[in-house]
Amino acid sequence: MRNVCVVAGLAGAISIGALAGCEKANKGQEKVETVVLDEGSDPKFQLRYSIPEGSKQTLDMVMDMTMNMSGAGMPGGDIVLPRIIMQTDIEIPKVGKDGGMEMVMVTTDVAVEDRPGSMAGVSDAMKGEMDGIKGMKMSATLMPNGQTKDMKLDDSSVSAKVREQMKQTEQMVNQMTAILPDVPVGVGARWRVEQTIRQGGMRMNMTATYEVLEVSEVGAVIKSDIQMTAPEQTIEQGGIKVKLESMNGSGGATSTLDFKKMVENIEASIEMDMRMSAMGQVISANMGMDMQIVPKGHTIKPAKVEGYE
DSSP, X not given: OHHHHHHHHXXXXXXXXXXXXXXXXXXXXXXXXXXXXXOOSSSOBOOOOOOOTTOEEXXXXXXXXXXXXXXXTBOOOEEEOOEEEEEEEEEEEEEOTTXXXXXXXXXXXXXXXXXXXXXXXXXXXXXXXXXXGTTOXXXXXXXXXXXXXXXXXXXXXXXXXXXXXHGGGGGGGGGGSOOOOSSOBOTTOEEEEEEEEEETTEEEEEEEEEEEEEEOSSEEEEEEEEEEEEOSEEEEETTEEEEEXXXXXXXXXXXXXXXXXXXXXXXXXXXXXXXXXXXTEEEEEEEEXXXXXXXXXXXXXXXXXXXXX
């Protein structure tokens, strides 16, 4: 069970910032390159976030994870983890002269729900751990082009134990917005974001390709496709040193954007193949994660019974 939790935590940390292929403008960033591949058809619009000062929104972030693990005496087969639903309040207390929107985010509730095929006993164990996240407070600045900067976890809002574990959730902010191009675009527009990120002691390379499906002056529907890799490295997760020997992943998201809101609707998924070693044991894992981010009260889709297949 301990190995399962360690690998699940590592996989979640890797995937959490990659589901929507969003750019991170923080001190851990090593390289970012954005290239417009096609400006699309007329009419074209300059895509920019412009959330009014004083805006408030409550979001549900829903995560479903399924894993298949072998090695270290594990027989293989699907490991279906319970659904996690994190409720987060977001407020924009100030908008700067450069258009930067200061955000304050507070996790107000966390639910852990069994889903078909989930492991017995895991739900109860996870509930105890996740309860420590309630009240967690984060801040960041969202720029008009969707880039985030100055993300900080308020250390006083969580215990020391939770604080170390939840540093990874800073990446959740990145998947809530899409990185927007610097030129006006229309339907069919495509652009690519390549980046190298160092986060939580982990270094990975991501390439995200965006495509505009619908667009207007007030919003857009954007699809993103993700490819990511990570070089061999040692990562500390949950107090345990895990050697990541190899990792390859792919996925994508469809984001319905209202430029006056933080989130309208996001559906994302990712699959990863990893090989790692921890506590003297070698583990190979395939992980699939589905995520939904919707305003509170909107319909949440049921979990896929078949997991990541």
